[in-house]
Amino acid sequence: MRKLIQILPAIFAYFFVLLFCYASVSKVLDFENFQVQLAQSPLLSAYAGFISYAVIVTELIIAALLCIKASRLLGLYLSLAIMVSFTVYIYLILNYSDFVPCSCGGILEKLGWTEHLIFNIGCILTSVIGIFILGDSNSISKFTTSINALGIGLVSAGLVICLFLLSENIIKKENNFTRRYLNHPIIEDKSYDLKVNSYYFAGSADGKIFLGNYTAPLTLVTLDTSIHAVTILKVEPDQITHIFRALKFRVKAPYYYLYDGSIPVIYQGRLSESKAKTISYHDGYFDEMVVLDSSRFAIRTQSSAARNHVLGTINSAAQPRLSINDQLLEKQQDGIFDTDGQLLSDDKNVNNFYYIYSYRNQVLSIDKNLSLLHRQNTIDTNSKAKIKVVLLSDGKRTMNAPPLTVNKKTVVHQNLLFNESGVIGKYEPKKQWKNSSIIDVYNVDKPSYVGSFYLPDNGKNKISNMLVTDRYLFVLSGTMLTRYHFTKNMIQNFKNRGKPKTR
Incomplete structure (x- = not known):
């Protein structure tokens, strides 16, 4: 039993090596899509460019540290830091975000946000157990180990919270041209040929x-x-x-x-x-x-x-x-x-x-x-x-x-301004612009950016006119009049007179 406990830190370390290597390689192989996903994040939109590189480099550095016995303890501390960051990130998305984006990409692409949260908590416990066992074998007192782990956890959580607050302000009021796409705000339901x-x-x-x-x-x-x-x-x-x-x-x-x-x-x-x-x-x-x-x-x-x-x-x-x-x-x-x-x-x-x-x-x-x-x-x-x-x-x-x-x-309509933009933003796939128009939504009562959505073209016909009511978006393109039904999240913006959701 004692031998098993002694080799647990190595087992945990190689688990994280596999996790971080697979995750970082997956991001590199589909880097453009990874940046687009970050740009849609309610927390990290404003920093998608920097973070897209920083996350990959950090994961590879941690994996390297975990492979070397002399630096394994440091690697476990950093594993704890990054997993706490990911966990707080998911918690903020689920509880304080204006919308919950799709859960996609990476090693756990089939899991939803709640399952991600549970998995990350398990990883945090794994890293903490490994830190205490390895610290004890290196004659580091449990008090010192506890203080170090707690400090790293608090700093990581605080950093993510600060990014969330700053990113929300930048995206909504000081946007650096990073669009945030709303979750299925419209559904096409009827068309009429005006001839x-x-x-x-x-x-x-x-x-x-x-x-x-x-x-x-x-x-x-x-x-x-x-x-x-x-x-x-x-x-x-x-x-x-x-x-x-x-x-x-x-x-x-x-x-x-x-x-x-x-x-x-x-x-x-x-x-x-x-x-x-x-x-x-x-x-x-x-x-x-x-x-x-x-x-x-x-x-x-x-x-x-x-x-x-x-x-x-x-x-x-x-x-x-x-x-x-x-x-x-x-x-x-x-x-x-x-x-x-x-x-x-x-x-x-x-x-x-x-x-x-x-x-x-x-x-x-x-x-x-x-x-x-x-x-x-x-x-x-x-x-x-x-x-x-x-x-x-x-x-x-x-x-x-x-x-x-x-x-x-x-x-x-209702203090919300719907604008067809003529300029492509950061981290946006150019092919999407060939067969769609981009509609940006703004609050003109309390000036802020609400979000964006794609509006598909009618064949070769672009939008010629738009009309918004409490429930519908009507679009003229070519000879066709198309009605789109606003989904619940978009209608809620009207009920709130376009004010950003707060909790």
Whole structure:
């Protein structure tokens, strides 16, 4: 029995040698996938690059130390340290993470997180027993051995906890362009062929979605959310003598709005009626508009003096009707192309609107009085618009090279901003971008990054428009209208008004 006890440290040591060698070699052979897995970790996303190398090197060093009798005790101490780190990591994922990622990779790839936790606890006990037996044979007092083991365990646990707290802050608020993919946030459940590809989303209300049509600008199409029942409304404005360039619909129940900023006119009509009346005329020209309430509209226009994009509001029930704030959009080069972007509103929040730049990583949250609430960065690192603008002989400006589009299609609902990104992040497989679009989700109430998900393309057709409701994500691509059902975890974000989960 005494001989068995004496050889136990060697048995335990070679068990860890096999464990660490197999684990490290597996990671090396599939290193790209290992980095991607770390990038999705709720605890280690921000440090995936460094940790992916550090873990492999550390495991191999520990294995080498365990093979040498003179350094075996040190190897067992380090085995204890790394197993405590792994165990605390799993415990934090199961109890304090916003989501639990898939359990994948390594020697225990078939085990779930709970089974991993049990296995790691067994490894901790194994290393502790080996340390005490080997320490006793080296005439080290049990008190000293206990203090050393306890100290190593506490330091390892504290290090992982610190990484968790720092990583959460970096990923959500100071992201270094590492995406965190949400666990199955959407499920495709229905599709509808619209026959033509000229539709766009005009809004949603009372269990219905509304579509405008660029080629039939006076037609408002209504579908229920099951995307089967279809009704068509032919709108008749009270003044139709204007020469329009691009009439568009916006719906905010109980009204629809028809507008064309090149002709400074806004019509309003009830959703059940074809007649639309003029509620704003010659109040201001604009090229972007969203509805805040029945009389107030946020617009983007050009400053007549500086010839730059500026943001403003039109209030048809007040005097003066037009208000402008020329300080909201920040010029980097020309003030037009570099400030290009999308004007957004949230049907659930009539007091604020949003502006997301197309060529740089910034979102503006603005209240209805044109006061800036905050500037929020998207997770990519493109803070400067990568465009080349030239001045033509006739005084007009144009881009002489394709720009890097950072933010593509965007929609806001319940303080959550869904943005189709145009830039690949760290540790992401490029092949996934060939047949999918990446949707990044942000909280615009308390600025933070929530997570991302892939949205599959419709054959060769990319997304042309998105619409979000409390339960569904609707997508237009080509002639197809597709409905995705939000899963429980994503719906919970709406119920929490996009606030990150806390415990």
